Amino acid sequence: MTIRINNITLDIDDELELINKKIAKKLKMPEVEIGKIKIVKESIDARRKNQIKFNYCVDIEHKEESKLVAKLNDKDVKIETTKYNEEFQFGNKKLKHRPVVIGMGPAGLFAALLLAKKGYKPLVFERGEAVDERTKTVENFWKTGKLNTESNVQFGEGGAGSFSDGKLTTRIKDTRCDFVLEEFVKAGAPEEIIYKAKPHVGTDILKGVVKNIREEIKKYGGEVHFNSKLETVIKRDGKIIGAIINGNEIPCEALILAIGHSSRDTYESILNSGIHMIPKPFAIGVRIEHPQSLIDFNQYGNYSNHPKLKAAEYRLTYQSKALERAVYSFCMCPGGVVVGASSEEERLCVNGMSYHARDKENANSALVVTVGPNDFEGSSPLSGMEFQRHYESLAYKLGGENYTAPVQLVGDFLNDKNSTKLGKVNPSIVPAYEFRELKNCLPHYVIETLKEGLVDFNKKIKGFSDDHAVMTGIESRTSAPVRIERNEKLESISLSGVYPAGEGAGFAGGIISAAVDGLKVAESIMKEYAQK
Missing domain, CATH: 3.50.50.60 (FAD/NAD(P)-binding domain)
Structure with missing residues (x-):
């Protein structure tokens, strides 16, 4: 057993070694009496952009865990016993062949x-x-x-x-x-x-x-x-x-x-x-790209270039009451690229990818809308799969029938105009892109829900719906x-x-x-x- 301690906080410029002092204060004991420390979780508290903190959950070893925890009576300090047990009762049937x-x-x-x-x-x-x-x-x-x-x-x-x-x-x-x-x-x-x-x-x-x-x-x-x-x-x-x-x-x-x-x-x-x-519900939509610096600044403010902070992420959701559909970000890739992800001939889909450093120019994320069996044609268990195939085929044709992805700037998308030139964001999609209207390869209700979502998301991340942000079609393999x-x-x-x-x-x-x-x-x- 170990003692688990939650809510140990450090200021962004504090050295990690200060965590020992914070633990000792929490446990009301000298630092020298603290056993081995294991960081269980590290998260960033960026609710106050002028006072960013790191929050830690740690485990420590102590010879009298139960007595110490009972004495402290602190909700942030408890005994931790849960661990995956690989040992269990094996069956007695004999396998004739290997699994x-x-x-x-x-x-x-x-x-x-x-x-x-x-x-x-x-x-x-x-x-x-x-x-x-x-x-x-x-x-x-x-x-x-x-x-x-x-x-x-x-x-x-x-x-x-x-x-x-x-x-x-x-x-x-x-x-x-x-x-x-x-x-x-x-x-x-x-x-x-x-x-x-x-x-x-x-x-x-x-x-x-x-x-x-x-x-x-x-x-x-x-x-x-x-x-x-x-x-x-x-x-x-x-x-x-x-x-x-x-x-x-x-x-x-x-x-x-x-x-x-x-x-x-x-x-x-x-x-x-x-x-x-x-058939089961899933979601379909596009990849959206912004400068990673925009996402970093919205998340961290003036600390956005701090060496302790990595490329920022986001998660956004919006429920359209009029259309009775949700639109949300999915598989967000900070400092990443958009890539062709097709697996069938003459069908086009895209995905996001990041390397460990997450140091590329753009942030990208799927922006997708929920669809379900009521949207699919027929009663086959594979009707959702055929739905995917249909729109991937449209995207393939729209891009020029060579796995070139259709791309549209957000400002043009919101105004039903075909894009003719790039703005501040360079699409990262490989192998290639062509300016096309995305409404021609997605259901109308997905397009309208995306438009509502973009307006709402701009309230949460300033600049999210900037005219120059880039949308690439289509994201269809969410699940x-x-x-x-x-x-x-x-x-x-x-x-x-x-x-x-x-x-x-x-x-x-x-x-x-x-x-x-x-x-x-x-x-x-x-x-x-x-x-x-």
């Missing part, structure tokens, strides 16, 4: 890691390439417009997160989050992700991290196969008995389906195999368009032995939550089956 993991995004990666560490020797199949080869393929697409539909920004080792900001924030409260962060650090991520309030790795570092986790899986007896695509599953009497990978039958009775939110052909295949799924329904054992409700997991199954919304879901399904398998 199979489909997909190497966060869910598949961490499911495979835990299974491997516990002796289950999983077989892992990823349709895309290993991250180094995948990086070359993606960079070639950005340079030439030549798309590889099997290995791209969406598919390949590390999942879509490998070409993003590598954000590790999550709203879920689960002790498995700490396990995920610790494994990231072991694999080469900066130690600061353990305690930063808004941790991120950056795409440059994340690529090395996922490679190291892959090697850890292999070290414990797992096998990893790239360029290996799930084509269909084989079933008998309501149970899975195998999977067809690249034309080859792989027998299995436990399969983790961690396919990511863009594996549309896989959705079609498994639906045809009888795996039950339903999965389906949910693959599962039971209390986390198995598919229609096919025993299939464990849908992560963002692609509709049960997560980011790197950490997807990784946590992967751990959960791995645990479920291990609680059913004995170690090999």
Whole structure:
């Protein structure tokens, strides 16, 4: 057990060593009696822009934790006992075959890691390439417009997160989050992700991290196969008995389906195999870019260039009463770039990406509007997916049918005018852009909600709706368009032995939550089956 202390504050120019004195004062004891200190969380309090502070939560070791905490009777000081327990009661059924993991995004990666560490020797199949080869393929697409539909920004080792900001924030409260962060650090991520309030790795570092986790899986007896695509599953009497990978039958009775939110052909295949799924809401819109200096000044005022402060972030939401829709910022990338993120021929979508330093000229974020089954045509479980495809096809045609993205300045967007020249913001999109009216590749109700949202967001961040800010279309892969329904054992409700997991199954919304879901399904398998 440790003592957890909340609300230790330092002024922006204080040295970190002062934290010992603050802790001693809080605990009413001499500094020399304080044991080992571990920073659990560091956040920035910028509510007063002329008096920015750092707020800390720390753990300390003490030989008489309970007595000290009881004596202080301080709500900020408590005993901390919660920690992820990897040890649990394993099942007694025998696996005839090794468990199979489909997909190497966060869910598949961490499911495979835990299974491997516990002796289950999983077989892992990823349709895309290993991250180094995948990086070359993606960079070639950005340079030439030549798309590889099997290995791209969406598919390949590390999942879509490998070409993003590598954000590790999550709203879920689960002790498995700490396990995920610790494994990231072991694999080469900066130690600061353990305690930063808004941790991120950056795409440059994340690529090395996922490679190291892959090697850890292999070290414990797992096998990893790239360029290996799930084509269909084989079933008998309501149970899975195998999977067809690249034309080859792989027998299995436990399969983790961690396919990511863009594996549309896989959705079609498994639906045809009888795996039950339903359409779910998601959001669609654009990427918006501003000078990072604008966001920094709005957040930090005159401290915006302070060496202790990194590129500022924002999170914005607005509810349109008239249109009964929400518009919000999503996957905000400070000091980042906008990139082409297509995975299907003749369909265009974009995403945001940052390197660890977050030192590029622009800030970018998705600005998206909620859509749901009532907006989709037909009653198919894949109607939301077809909705995405339709608007991505329009964006592709609007840009010139060569993966060039349509771009419009905010002032022109609000006034229904096509842009003809840039202002203060240079679009960062690769491979290329063309001035086009975005209303021609998005639903009218999305356009109108975006307009309302822009007006409201300008009240919260002065200059947000500046005429020169740049909008790039379209952002359509915010989350999965389906949910693959599962039971209390986390198995598919229609096919025993299939464990849908992560963002692609509709049960997560980011790197950490997807990784946590992967751990959960791995645990479920291990609680059913004995170690090999």
